[in-house]
């Protein structure tokens with residue numbers, strides 16, 4: 007089997023993505039390759055989106071998602087937009103159906119270049135998020151950071167977009183909170199048996215919010231698409247906003263629409279940076295200019 011496969015370094019609002027073309031192959035990108043690529047100056051990424059063939063009827067490709075720590079994830083909104091843009095430019099097609107660990111996703115590239123991904127339906131049941139304890143009201147669970155009598159962050163809304171999310175609500179600037187310090191503590195809190203993505207959200211008005219995220223398996227990122235979905239849905243289900251919300255992330259805005267059919271549709275950009283070839287077993291790579 008050819009040792010090297012094509013890849014593209016891309017980003018979705020600054021969320022660093024490496025799209026790897028594994029079509030026609032029976033192997034998979036290894037955790038070792040992911041960790042090696044993540045440490046590269048030009049290839050440093052938050053997620054790898056590996057495109058695989060699939061026999062599933064009605065599905066174009068299976069997408070294997072790896073975080074920079076080598077762990078696999080069920081969903082990656084920003085990465086999925088990058089995959090759509092890469093495939094649209096290769097095939098001329100504008101809409102695609104993918105299989106991820108979260109389920110079947112439909113996505114399309116619009117005439118203006120923005121890309122919409124149907125991220126599926128939100129999950130609110132404590133045991134499916136999952137949480138280690140039974141909570142019937144997952145709009146605010148007993149979890150806090152800081153002194154018992156004056157917590158710095160507390161009572162998050164928790165849910166799943168295929169991957170687990172905790173949203174802490176603040177009334178002041180989302181940058182006023184030390185997410186770099188609190189993120190890893192909360193990501194690895196025993197209440198989250200599969201860890202969790204940790205976000206700080208500030209509602210601006212009924213259709214706007216600010217969001218910062220410490221991502222599971224990564225750390226601070228400039229954007230997290232599934233967190234934007236989770237925050238918008240959580241804000242709506244707690245009557246903080248309507249069902250269509252612009253989520254302002256450090257890297258830029260995403261439009262989230264929690265539709266009447268309960269599906270959550272995220273719309274935003276994707277950006278290509280450079281291409282090359284990579285060894286999916288070791289992470290060794292060559293830039294396109296070197297390959298040509």
Ligand SMILES: N[C@H](CCC[C@H](N)C(=O)O)C(=O)O
Pocket residue numbers: 021052053073078079080081082083084085169170203221222223224229230231232233
């Ligand atoms: N770190 C996440 C996966 C990537 C999420 C994010 N990059 C997105 O755009 O949704 C997790 O382990 O659940």
